[in-house]
Amino acid sequence: xxxxxxxxxxxxxxxxxxxxxxxxxxxxxxxxxxxxxxxxxxxxxxxxxxxxxxxxxxxxxxxxxxxxxxxxxxxxxxxxxxxxxxxxxxxxxxxxxxxxxxxxxxxxxxxxxxxxxxxxxxxxxxxxxxxxxxxxxxxxxxxxxxxxxxxxxxxxxxxxxxxxxxxxxxxxxxxxxxxxxxxxxxxxxxxxxxxxxxxxxxxxxxxxxxxxxxxxxxxxxxxxxxxxxxxxxxxxxxxxxxxxxxxxxxxxxxxxxxxxxxxxxxxxxxxxxxxxxxx
Amino acid sequence: xxxxxxxxxxxxxxxxxxxxxxxxxxxxxxxxxxxxxxxxxxxxxxxxxxxxxxxxxxxxxxxxxxxxxxxxxxxxxxxxxxxxxxxxxxxxxxxxxxxxxxxxxxxxxxxxxxxxxxxxxxxxxxxxxxxxxxxxxxxxxxxxxxxxxxxxxxxxxxxxxxxxxxxxxxxxxxxxxxxxxxxxxxxxxxxxxxxxxxxxxxxxxxxxxxxxxxxxxxxxxxxxxxxxxxxxxxxxxxxxxxxxxxxxxxxxxxxxxxxxxxxxxxxxxxxxxxxxxxxxxxxxxxxxxxxxxxxxxxxxxxxxxxxxxxxxxxxxxxxxxxxxxxxxxxxxxxxxxxxxxxxxxxxxxxxxxxxxxxxxxxxxxxxxxxxxxxxxxxxxxxxxxxxxx
Numbered sequence: 001x002x003x004x005x006x007x008x009x010x011x012x013x014x015x016x017x018x019x020x021x022x023x024x025x026x027x028x029x030x031x032x033x034x035x036x037x038x039x040x041x042x043x044x045x046x047x048x049x050x051x052x053x054x055x056x057x058x059x060x061x062x063x064x065x066x067x068x069x070x071x072x073x074x075x076x077x078x079x080x081x082x083x084x085x086x087x088x089x090x091x092x093x094x095x096x097x098x099x100x101x102x103x104x105x106x107x108x109x110x111x112x113x114x115x116x117x118x119x120x121x122x123x124x125x126x127x128x129x130x131x132x133x134x135x136x137x138x139x140x141x142x143x144x145x146x147x148x149x150x151x152x153x154x155x156x157x158x159x160x161x162x163x164x165x166x167x168x169x170x171x172x173x174x175x176x177x178x179x180x181x182x183x184x185x186x187x188x189x190x191x192x193x194x195x196x197x198x199x200x201x202x203x204x205x206x207x208x209x210x211x212x213x214x215x216x217x218x219x220x221x222x223x224x225x226x227x228x229x230x231x232x233x234x235x236x237x238x239x240x241x242x243x244x245x246x247x248x249x250x251x252x253x254x255x256x257x258x259x260x261x262x263x264x265x266x267x268x269x270x271x272x273x274x275x276x277x278x279x
Numbered sequence: 280x281x282x283x284x285x286x287x288x289x290x291x292x293x294x295x296x297x298x299x300x301x302x303x304x305x306x307x308x309x310x311x312x313x314x315x316x317x318x319x320x321x322x323x324x325x326x327x328x329x330x331x332x333x334x335x336x337x338x339x340x341x342x343x344x345x346x347x348x349x350x351x352x353x354x355x356x357x358x359x360x361x362x363x364x365x366x367x368x369x370x371x372x373x374x375x376x377x378x379x380x381x382x383x384x385x386x387x388x389x390x391x392x393x394x395x396x397x398x399x400x401x402x403x404x405x406x407x408x409x410x411x412x413x414x415x416x417x418x419x420x421x422x423x424x425x426x427x428x429x430x431x432x433x434x435x436x437x438x439x440x441x442x443x444x445x446x447x448x449x450x451x452x453x454x455x456x457x458x459x460x461x462x463x464x465x466x467x468x469x470x471x472x473x474x475x476x477x478x479x480x481x482x483x484x485x486x487x488x489x490x491x492x493x494x495x496x497x498x499x500x501x502x503x504x505x506x507x508x509x510x511x512x513x514x515x516x517x518x519x520x521x522x523x524x525x526x527x528x529x530x531x532x533x534x535x536x537x538x539x540x541x542x543x544x545x546x547x548x549x550x551x552x553x554x555x556x557x558x559x560x561x562x563x564x565x566x567x568x569x570x571x572x573x574x575x576x577x578x579x580x581x582x583x584x585x586x587x588x589x590x591x592x593x594x595x596x597x598x599x600x601x602x603x604x605x606x607x608x609x610x611x612x613x614x615x616x617x618x619x620x621x622x623x624x625x626x627x628x629x630x631x632x633x634x635x636x637x638x639x640x641x642x643x644x645x646x647x648x649x650x651x652x653x654x655x656x657x658x659x660x661x662x663x664x665x666x667x668x
Contacts, residue, residue, distance in 0.1 A: 085530060112532035124527045126520045133516055143532045145541045150281055151513035197531065 035099045038063045038201055038231050039084065044093030045255075046079060053079040054090065055255035061201070066227035068242045069235045070266070071252035072275060077235045078121065080252070081203050085118050086111040098200070113143060117199035121206045123186040125193070127179035131170055134178050134189055135161045138196035160196070168192040168222065184215040191222060202232045208241050220244035239267075251275075289508030298590045299500050305332075306496025310489030329488045330560040331604065335597045336495040337560070340502055340553035342580040342592035344546040347506050349578070350587030351515065352542050353439075353522035358447030359550050360574035361454050362422035364564065366551025368458075369421050371471035371564040372405060373414030374482075378475050391473070392466045402464040411478055418555040419548045426547030427540065434536035434543075439525065448571050455569035470565025477559050488560070495556045499593070502549045506589050509542065518542055579622045585632025595632060 034040045039061040046054040054076045061067055071077055082088035083095060086108045095103040103111060112118075126134050139157060142148065165171040168188040173181065178189060187207055194202050207223065208216040220241055226232060227247075236242055242249060242263055249266045251259045259269040266272055290296055309332055312324040324332075341363050348354040380387035384394040388401060407413040429450060433443060461467035480487045509515055520528050521535045528535050558564045567573075577596075584595020599621070606614040629636055 108529040109532050109534045112530050118530045120527075124524050126523055126527075128519060128523055129516060136513065137516055137520055137528075138531055143534070145514050145517065145538045148514035148517055149509065149512045150285055193531070 034096055036063070037061060037099060038065070038097070039233075040094065040096040040099070041080075041084075042094040044080075044083060044090045044095060046083060046088060046090045052255050054083065057093070057252075057256050059250065059257060061231060061233060064231055066223075066232040066245070066247045067234070068245055068247055068249045068263075069233060069252060070237070070239070070242060070249060071258075074254075075252040076255040077252055078205065079255075081118065081205060081233075081235070084111075084203060085116060109143065112197070112199075115198075115200035116203065117194040117197045117201070118203045119187075119190045119194055119205060119207065121209065123183070123190050125178040125181070125186050125189050127177065129178060130175050131165070131178055131181070131189060132161055132174045135164055135192055135196045138193035140196065140198045164192045164195050167195065167225070169218070184211045184219075187211065187215075187219065188222065191219075191226070195226065200231060202226065202230055204232060204234045206236055207234065208236065208238050216241055217244065239263075285512070286504055286508050288511050289504045289506075291511050292507065294590055295503065295507045298593065299503060302336075302496050302500045302503065302593075305336075306493045306500070310492055314485055314489055326485060326488070329485075329492050333488075333492045333495045333560040334557060335600045336492075336499050337553045337557035338577075338580065338600050339593040339596040340495075340499045340556075341550050341577050342584065342596035343499070343502055343506060343589060344549035344553065345577050345581050346584075346586055346589055346592040347509070347546045347549070348539075348543055349581060350589070350592075351510055351518050351522060352539055354539065354543065355440075355444045355578070356447045356546075357444045357571065357574050357578065358449075358451035359546075359577050360571070361451035361569055362426060362547040362550035363554035363557070363573075363577075364451075364454070364458075364566075364568035365421040365425065366418045366554030367558040367564040367568060368465060368471070368554075369408075369414055369417040369551070370555035370558045371474075372408040372417075372465075373411055374474040374477060374559060375471050376405075376409045377477065377479075378473065381475055382473070390466070390471075392461075392469065393464075396461060404464065415555075418551050422547040422551035422554075423544055426544045430540045430543040431536075434539050437536075448574065451569050451574055452571055455566050455571075458566035458569060466565070468566060470563060470567075471558075472563040472565075474559065474562060482559055482562070491556065491560050495560070498552055498556060502552070503589060503593065505545075506549075509545065510589065514538075514541075576618070579618060579625075581632075583621060583625050583629075583632055585629075585634025585636075585638075588632070588634040588638075591632050591634025594634070598633070 037060050039059070041057055041059040044054055044057045045052065053074075057076065057080065059080070069077055069080075079088060083090050084097075084103060086103060086106055089104060097103050097111075097114065097116065101114065106114070126137065129137070136157065139160065142151075162171070162174075165174055168191060170181075170185060170189060170192065173185070178186065181189060191204070191207065194204070204223065208219050211219065216238065223232060223234060223245060234242075234245065246263075248261065249263045250257055251266050251269070251272050253271075253275045258275060259266045259272050261269075309324055309329060312322055313326065313329050316323045318325075341359060344362075345356060345359045348356055375390045378390065382391040382394070384391055386394045389398060393401070408417070429447075433446060438446065457463055458465050458470075459468050465471070474482055476482060477487065477491075480490075482488075510518070517528070517533060517538055521533070521538050525535045528538075554564075554568070576599075580596035580599050581592040582595070583599055584593065585591030599618070603614060603618070606617055625632060631638070
């Protein structure tokens, strides 16, 4: 009892940033600022068999913001997404959504229903079902099984699906099996599935990996369009693509934030240059 | 009503409609050929064949139930025989109560095996089985509750694939051992037999046999309709999504454990109904029905017929069992080899079973495959009337 009390106290009372020893105090968010954020990570750590995948990571995303995350392999980008979506629990640290929802206390389906959508590095669409059905399954709303037995096709849902199909340029393949789509088209379909979920926050992991230049350009356009009315976090290696997005960039390294700012600022940061080119 | 609209959803595919018509037609034709056609005629179906065909239809129902979870939900159950047997025991217990004082020992309260074991009173769990309605509820409730509890824990712990198959096998094996014990109160290794009547009608009479046969066909058709409606609904799409990419569905906000639990429980109840119809036609239920080999045979029927097609496994069960009847009559010692060879052949050369083969041939004939799940012909409508058992 006293334990939980002291815990909730420590959450509500502003703790000096230095007490949590973030790597770079200037970047550390203060809890009082949490209220206006969409996503708030503070002092998050997670290790696997002694390897610190995430190390005292602090990260803040404002409502409506689009952010690109870059970083070398093993920087902890995917683990960070796993923590946000409830797939992995952090060893310590705070993870809050919309200011006061503690994400470490919920599992994947609950977090998804609260409004965090995720696109995986490897496109995972439902291959044995049609493109339209993939979107139907993703449509925001009822998630229980038995009501789905009595679901009826309706004009509202069909219109939403058609709207998304137009956006992701797959209208002409509506009734084909998703398995027959090209790699790039599957990526778009998955972005479309995110749109159908209409989440408050979209986490997009390497959307242009394995895409042609034309497809990459198209994807950047798509994401910019989405960012107009959604908050988006994009993880990406492709610097040209990140430049196309034209948003604030966070560079991760060894599980913590190395540098943050515009792409020009980040790419001229000597620490970043060191990490990317130094060895 | 919501439920009729749901069932109407099962009638979207012409293949399902065709299969329903064929099954119901068989349900009428076989009794007619048995009762109304003179014994000397070439079209007459002898008395012993009616329950034999009825048995095939019960097996077909079990294969259909298995297909719902294996074909559409990716759960390879090696324990569906347990649900079949539980439904059978529930019906068997009622039939035992109907014997009354006509048993060997003439005891009006206790079945013969309890008198033999020197029991003084009826165990608590036998109470209520005097009522046919209660027994019918238990036919669904016993396998349904077992499946629900088993599935609740297994799916929540995210046990999948081979591991899940193994524990389903362990489940039926555990029940086999339990039901073999005399002090369980289910007749030990002899099981329940010597049934006389059902609802006051003599089980040996031709009319009762024919009625049972028709009811089996009717329930097979009903279960097929329900399964088709489930698979064709949005829930069916979710089910297939869980089968193909379970972790992905979690990030869409679905709870795969709950999604699977529903189909799993419905499937167990279907298998239970099949067992309940099987017992009065075969005249006995014993712990042998829990044997893992029985459950594995169901998997073979489903695989041969074509999993994920609903209609295929029905044909598969009828075909394989007709072959079994013929084989065990002609070359009894080679049947298991033939069954094994059939399974290997199917796995290697017919991954989608007979239904898949027919679908491919029909697709070629039309030269334009429609790529739908239910695009199969209704197979094996006429079970070869080859041999007696």
